Each structure stands twice: as C-alpha cells, then as structure tokens.
Amino acid sequence: MTRSYRQRHVVTTDSAHTIADGVAGRRPIPAALNDLLLVADDAVLVQxxxxxxxxxxxxxxxxxxxxxxxxxxxxxxxxxxxxxxxxxxxxxxxxxxxxxxxxxxxxxxxxxxxxxx
Structure with a gap:
C-alpha cells in the first residue's frame, strides 16, 4: 500500500515478506487507496x-x-x-x-x- 500511496495508483507485488501480516497485502484495493490518498499525509515503511x-x-x-x-x-x-x-x-x-x-x-x-x- 505504501508503494501505491507514493505512486498514486495501485501497485501490486508478487510477495510480501514481513511479520506484520495484517498489512502485508500484495494487491491494494483501489477504493482503499483512494480513501488513503484523501486522508493521509504520508506513508512510511519500517524495518x-x-x-x-x-x-x-x-x-x-x-x-x-x-x-x-x-x-x-x-x-x-x-x-x-x-x-x-x-x-x-x-x-x-x-x-x-x-x-x-x-x-x-x-x-x-x-x-x-x-x-x-
């Protein structure tokens, strides 16, 4: 989702390797991205x-x-x-x-x- 947020369109990935599986979606939902773009000031990735x-x-x-x-x-x-x-x-x-x-x-x-x- 962070990649999609930064590029302002849905970006899919083949895999997501993280222990934070609750946010490890590989195919963001377009409507969710649109909502995020309206309300979020930034999106960051962490180690x-x-x-x-x-x-x-x-x-x-x-x-x-x-x-x-x-x-x-x-x-x-x-x-x-x-x-x-x-x-x-x-x-x-x-x-x-x-x-x-x-x-x-x-x-x-x-x-x-x-x-x-």
Missing amino acids: ESSILAGMRMLLHHAGVVVEPSAALGIAAILEDRDRFAGRHVAIMCGSNVNMDAYHHWIGATPTGGEGLA
Missing part, C-alpha cells in the same frame, strides 16, 4: 527490527500484547524520533497475535494475562 522493538516496548512499558501490525506506529516513531518530537502521538490497534510466534519474536512471556484480548 522488522523496529516492529519487534515496538512490540517489546508495548509489553514492557504498557503491559500490552500486540500483533506486529499494531506496533507499526511505534516502529515509525523509533526510526524517526525527530519527526514526532514534541507531539502527542497514540497509535495502537490489533490483538490478533499467535502467542507462539509472539514468544519467538519478542523472547518474553506476558504474565497474568495483561493485554490479552
């Missing part, structure tokens, strides 16, 4: 390591377990702190995470069920 760091931060500092796609906003902030400095930012959604994969990615187990949806 997998930043997604994992965002997931870990949310677990350790907020006690919240999130799927990789839900940590994308945090990942974007981690990669470009100056862009978001001095602003109030709150981005978090999604709890559809496979716990076995989560433990593998994060290397930590939530205790007491915090943040589990």
Whole structure:
C-alpha cells in the first residue's frame, strides 16, 4: 500500500515478506487507496527490527500484547524520533497475535494475562 500511496495508483507485488501480516497485502484495493490518498499525509515503511522493538516496548512499558501490525506506529516513531518530537502521538490497534510466534519474536512471556484480548 505504501508503494501505491507514493505512486498514486495501485501497485501490486508478487510477495510480501514481513511479520506484520495484517498489512502485508500484495494487491491494494483501489477504493482503499483512494480513501488513503484523501486522508493521509504520508506513508512510511519500517524495518522488522523496529516492529519487534515496538512490540517489546508495548509489553514492557504498557503491559500490552500486540500483533506486529499494531506496533507499526511505534516502529515509525523509533526510526524517526525527530519527526514526532514534541507531539502527542497514540497509535495502537490489533490483538490478533499467535502467542507462539509472539514468544519467538519478542523472547518474553506476558504474565497474568495483561493485554490479552
């Protein structure tokens, strides 16, 4: 979708290799792209390591377990702190995470069920 946003038309890809499978569409829906072009100021790509760091931060500092796609906003902030400095930012959604994969990615187990949806 980011490629489509930047080129202002639907761009398809043969594959999408990311742990953030919730946003790993290979063929954006034209109507969704049109909506995005109307309301979004920008679209960015982030590194997998930043997604994992965002997931870990949310677990350790907020006690919240999130799927990789839900940590994308945090990942974007981690990669470009100056862009978001001095602003109030709150981005978090999604709890559809496979716990076995989560433990593998994060290397930590939530205790007491915090943040589990």
